[in-house]
Amino acid sequence: MPDHTTSTKTIACLAFADVMSLDVVGPLQVFASANTELERQGRERAYELLVIADAAGPVPTSGGFRLYADLDWRDLDLDETDTVLIAGGDGVNRLRQRPDILEWLARAEGSVGRLGSVCSGALILAEAGLLDGRMATTHWSRCDEMRAHFPKVNVIEDRLHSYDASGLDGDPHIFTSAGVTAGIDLALALVEVDHGRAIALAVARRLVMFLKRPGGQAQFSAYLTPAIGATAQLAGLLEWIPGQLDGDLSLEALARRAGMSARTLSRVFTRDLGMTPARYVERVRIEAARALLQDDAMTVTRVARLCGFGHPETLRRAFQRHLSVSPQEYADRFGRRPMAVPV
Known part of the structure; x- marks a missing residue:
């Protein structure tokens, strides 16, 4: 009381x-x-x-x-x-x-x-x-x-x-x-x-x-800092991932890119970054989606596609898991309204 x-x-x-x-x-x-x-x-x-x-x-x-x-x-x-x-x-x-x-x-x-x-x-x-x-x-x-x-x-x-x-x-x-x-x-x-x-x-x-x-x-935070704890075994792969967010970032695809077996890659990720490759990829995709959602010209549907989530519902579930808000709520809170252009 x-x-x-x-x-x-x-x-x-x-x-x-x-x-x-x-x-x-x-x-x-x-x-x-x-x-x-x-x-x-x-x-x-x-x-x-x-x-x-x-x-x-x-x-x-x-x-x-x-x-x-x-x-x-x-x-x-x-x-x-x-x-x-x-x-x-x-x-x-x-x-x-x-x-x-x-x-x-x-x-x-x-x-x-x-x-x-x-x-x-x-x-x-x-x-x-x-x-x-x-x-x-x-x-x-x-x-x-x-x-x-x-x-x-x-x-x-x-x-x-x-x-x-x-x-x-x-x-x-x-x-x-x-x-x-x-x-x-x-x-x-x-x-x-x-x-x-x-x-x-x-x-x-x-x-x-x-x-x-x-x-x-x-x-509100810089959600992921991939350089911390990363070894030379992962450095090249971590630089490559952000440019491929709308592509195939499955465990098998990542393993081929890194020149490792899927089992070895999973072990190295867990050892060096404290998470699985899939969880790391999802976090990078969320970071990219957060940045895009701050642009009022971007729709949730387009952001979901560009960041590799495919469907807006998949993006919504990921945002709720990691940020406890929906993509639309995030965009409403952090979006930049376009400046009026003088005529």
């Missing part, structure tokens, strides 16, 4: 040198906008917002400008704090090596009502051991790293955040969010639990965004 009491919740976000600025200001703006919407209804502000860091004062971000920290994190009264968020950014790896930060997070876990992360900040929570046995996500480019370094964490790659107040499909106490703007999705979910759907929806409208974005972070 939403909490409609007038008690103010303190939300503190940890910033650090080379932090991703949007990881800090994005979620905090959601809570600030919730305050605005509540005041419009004649209700009291619900959130006190703090940026905390190694010291009060300017904090250099990865963008080359500075944010201003209100408070040294050591001076934050954890018993009076509702939610602590850990931002991500280029400075994350340095924080992972700091025992003082990790010990403080362990104390915070036992004191604050909610402890969460934005983007790669999840790696700091994982380093502190706070994600062991829990579902977690992080920026798509660091999911493999988290999976490798923290095997006790249940890494969910295509998920915008792992917060769920009910505890049925996530965690109400310790949670994570995916790449950058997913911190905004997380903050909206917290506001909805605190003050109901109407306030959360009003905030989403004010910020011109979805209350709940359909799909996961895969639809």
Whole structure:
């Protein structure tokens, strides 16, 4: 049930040198906008917002400008704090090596009502051991790293955040969010639990965004990076595949091109890329389809044919499997409207 009491919740976000600025200001703006919407209804502000860091004062971000920290994190009264968020950014790896930060997070876990992360900040929570046995996500480019370094964490790659107040499909106490703007999705979910759907929806409208974005972070990411892990045995084949998407890319055809048996090619793909040749081909076709669907002149039927899916229904099923949206929904969201030509 939403909490409609007038008690103010303190939300503190940890910033650090080379932090991703949007990881800090994005979620905090959601809570600030919730305050605005509540005041419009004649209700009291619900959130006190703090940026905390190694010291009060300017904090250099990865963008080359500075944010201003209100408070040294050591001076934050954890018993009076509702939610602590850990931002991500280029400075994350340095924080992972700091025992003082990790010990403080362990104390915070036992004191604050909610402890969460934005983007790669999840790696700091994982380093502190706070994600062991829990579902977690992080920026798509660091999911493999988290999976490798923290095997006790249940890494969910295509998920915008792992917060769920009910505890049925996530965690109400310790949670994570995916790449950058997913911190905004997380903050909206917290506001909805605190003050109901109407306030959360009003905030989403004010910020011109979805209350709940359909799909996961895969639809916004560079979905496939084939060069990583590829050996010389596959290099030529991987360069050849994108130019043949509407042709025969069966296992047998790929094996002939690579000069291997089908069984050997399957083994090399699995060893070097962690997937079968068929799954790799489907991902490349999806990447090509995503690019074409951003052109308003392209129909779903034509994209399906050009990318080797043949029928639009086959393309639709592939998009639902990988991106959790239909091709038409993707085109509607990411398509470029033609510019008006002056006459």
